[in-house]
Amino acid sequence: MNLLIVDDHKVVRDGVRFMLSDVEGLEIVGDASSAEAMFAFIASSPVDVVLLDIRMDGMTGLDALEHLSAEFPQIGVLMMSMHDQPGYVRRALELGASGYLLKSAGRDEIVDAIHAVSEGETYIHRALMEPLLADVVGTPQRATKLSPREQQVLQLIANGSENKQIARELGLSEATVKTYVRGVFERLDVSSRAEAVAVALRLDLIE
Amino acid sequence: MNLLIVDDHKVVRDGVRFMLSDVEGLEIVGDASSAEAMFAFIASSPVDVVLLDIRMDGMTGLDALEHLSAEFPQIGVLMMSMHDQPGYVRRALELGASGYLLKSAGRDEIVDAIHAVSEGETYIHRALMEPLLADVVGTPQRATKLSPREQQVLQLIANGSENKQIARELGLSEATVKTYVRGVFERLDVSSRAEAVAVALRLDLIE
DNA sequence: GAACCCCTCACCCATTTGGGGGAGGTGCGG
DNA sequence: CCGCACCTCCCCCAAATGGGTGAGGGGTTC
Numbered sequence: 001m002n003l004l005i006v007d008d009h010k011v012v013r014d015g016v017r018f019m020l021s022d023v024e025g026l027e028i029v030g031d032a033s034s035a036e037a038m039f040a041f042i043a044s045s046p047v048d049v050v051l052l053d054i055r056m057d058g059m060t061g062l063d064a065l066e067h068l069s070a071e072f073p074q075i076g077v078l079m080m081s082m083h084d085q086p087g088y089v090r091r092a093l094e095l096g097a098s099g100y101l102l103k104s105a106g107r108d109e110i111v112d113a114i115h116a117v118s119e120g121e122t123y124i125h126r127a128l129m130e131p132l133l134a135d136v137v138g139t140p141q142r143a144t145k146l147s148p149r150e151q152q153v154l155q156l157i158a159n160g161s162e163n164k165q166i167a168r169e170l171g172l173s174e175a176t177v178k179t180y181v182r183g184v185f186e187r188l189d190v191s192s193r194a195e196a197v198a199v200a201l202r203l204d205l206i207e
Numbered sequence: 208m209n210l211l212i213v214d215d216h217k218v219v220r221d222g223v224r225f226m227l228s229d230v231e232g233l234e235i236v237g238d239a240s241s242a243e244a245m246f247a248f249i250a251s252s253p254v255d256v257v258l259l260d261i262r263m264d265g266m267t268g269l270d271a272l273e274h275l276s277a278e279f280p281q282i283g284v285l286m287m288s289m290h291d292q293p294g295y296v297r298r299a300l301e302l303g304a305s306g307y308l309l310k311s312a313g314r315d316e317i318v319d320a321i322h323a324v325s326e327g328e329t330y331i332h333r334a335l336m337e338p339l340l341a342d343v344v345g346t347p348q349r350a351t352k353l354s355p356r357e358q359q360v361l362q363l364i365a366n367g368s369e370n371k372q373i374a375r376e377l378g379l380s381e382a383t384v385k386t387y388v389r390g391v392f393e394r395l396d397v398s399s400r401a402e403a404v405a406v407a408l409r410l411d412l413i414e
Numbered sequence: 415g416a417a418c419c420c421c422t423c424a425c426c427c428a429t430t431t432g433g434g435g436g437a438g439g440t441g442c443g444g
Numbered sequence: 445c446c447g448c449a450c451c452t453c454c455c456c457c458a459a460a461t462g463g464g465t466g467a468g469g470g471g472t473t474c
Contacts, residue, residue: 009289009310011317015222033311055289082216082262103216104240110218147420160402162460175423182463183420191462192430194400195367201408354450369430382453389433390450398432399460 001118002046005031006038006064007053007080012103016051019107026114035064042068047075049117051110052097054081054088060204062095069096076117080105089124091145091203099123146187146205153180155206158197208325209253212238213245213271214260214287219310223258226314233321242271249275254282256324258317259304261288261295267411269302276303283324287312295410296331298352306330353394353412360387362413365404 003026005013013031020026029045032038038050050068054061065077078099079092089100098117101110102125109125116123146154149170156166163181167174181193190196200206210233212220220238227233236252239245245257257275261268272284285306286299296307305324308317309332316332323330353361356377363373370388374381388400397403407413 009219010313011222011226011287011310012216012218013222014226014314015218015220018225019218019221080218103218106217107221149421157399157401158405160397160399160405162399164460172421173423175425176421178461178463179422181461185462190367192364192367192369192400193461194364194404197401197404198365198367198408201405356451371430379451380453382455383451385431385433386452388431392432400431 001026001114002029002048003027003114004029004038004041004047004050006033006035006050006061007031008033009053012053012080016110019110020114023111026111035061035067038064039067042072042075049076049078049114051078051080051114054079054092055204062091062204065092065097066095076120078113078117078123088203093122101125146184146200150180150184150187151205153177154184154196154200157181157193158201158206208233208321209236209255210234210321211236211245211248211254211257213240213242213257213268214238215240216260219260219287223317226317227321230318233318242268242274245271246274249279249282256283256285256321258285258287258321261286261299262411269298269411272299272304273302283327285320285324285330298410300329308332353391353407357387357391357394358412360384361391361403361407364388364400365408365413 003020005016005028007013007016010033013033017028017031020028029047030041032041038052041047042050052061052065052068061079061081065079068075068077073096076098077096078101079097080101080103081088081092082103092100098120099113099122101113101123105113105125113123152170153166156169161169163174163177166172167177170177184196184200185191188196188199190199197206210227212223212235214220214223217240220240224235224238227235236254237248239248245259248254249257259268259272259275268286268288272286275282275284280303283305284303285308286304287308287310288295288299289310299307305327306320306329308320308330312320312332320330359377360373363376368376370381370384373379374384377384391403391407392398395403395406397406404413
């Protein structure tokens with residue numbers, strides 16, 4: 001089985017390499033420090049499972065995941081993250097991830113997860129399952145995606161712009177901007193710009 | 208020389224361990240996954256240099272750094288981070304760090320940094336020096352710290368509260384809350400609550 | 415073609431925010 | 445003791461925000 005490690009932190013790449021170096025039937029065929037490098041590698045070499053960091057420079061892990069599972073659905077993607085918020089897990093699964101690991105995971109768990117993913121199963125870290133299920137069953141799931149315009153507007157809000165400035169910046173009327181802001185509030189289930197920014201930053205919807 | 212690794216991600220701890228396992232004159236005497244564990248270890252065993260993740264569960268790396276350099280000034284602290292914002296670096300140095308590494312660092316850089324720190328020098332990742340200097344020389348340095356009250360207020364703002372609610376929550380008058388908000392704006396050099404939340408989240412001043 | 419989402423804009427209205435000013439109190443370090 | 449930072453509160457005022465309702469057009473999907 002061919003494993004590709006994608007993470008922009010060299011210590012993590014090397015750490016995983018060492019941890020998995022003596023696992024039977026598993027070959028680490030490469031590593032990449034960016035989404036671009038990952039796609040380049042996949043295009044030239046067969047890969048069965050990708051171990052993908054959820055947060056990277058430039059294109060984030062989630063964006064990369066989206067393209068990856070759209071273009072190469074046969075490849076199993078195991079997301080790795082330092083975040084244990086259910087929102088991340090949910091979004092990753094929606095975008096086609098086969099598994100979700102925390103960076104606090106030990107060797108055995110990583111190996112288990114890779115095996116599970118290579119056999120088409122889904123592996124989720126134990127500690128994440130419960131809140132995830134509660135999230136699914138329970139509350140009116142907070143959205144995990146904004147429309148492009150909404151995202152733009154929220155980004156500008158996070159940068160300190162007020163509606164008038166945003167309208168000018170985007171070439172819209174102020175009324176339209178207000179409509180988008182309301183849309184953001186609804187989707188994120190918040191009631192102020194500040195809270196919206198907090199939530200969106202946590203969910204990686206904006207930078 | 209005795210090195211202690213502190214990071215809540217097991218892959219990072221193990222990665223560093225493997226990377227440094229064959230370095231002459233360097234002994235990795237232990238690792239810890241939390242600030243509490245770190246202090247417990249230091250209390251019972253001599254440590255020369257601590258490799259400390261800037262972000263951890265519970266007490267953050269920066270909090271831990273503050274206590275560490277206050278109580279054990281003879282210990283060299285090398286901060287490790289995924290963040291390359293100058294704000295982090297500045298704050299870490301203010302709090303007594305001897306060096307600052309990115310997690311994208313390779314083996315050689317880590318070894319260099321540890322040696323530098325053990326000899327009392329300060330090691331900063333090349334790419335971080337320039338913006339840091341620009342920051343020092345240039346613009347009216349954005350503050351890196353809020354007063355406790357300001358921090359509380361901003362935290363509530365990030366959670367969606369408005370001034371009246373904050374006042375009730377903290378048992379203050381609305382006027383007082385407004386004063387704190389103005390203080391936050393000044394310190395962070397921003398002009399809206401939303402921007403303040405964005406900046407503070409990035410600087411880890413609030414959760 | 416009907417349902418649905420996204421984009422765009424408008425009007426109304428109460429409340430909140432942002433930005434000045436000032437002013438007392440505590441407590442700590444030089 | 446004096447400054448300084450922090451905490452607390454008050455006044456004023458213009459501007460921005462949040463919360464409705466409504467409405468037309470474009471595109472996709474079923």
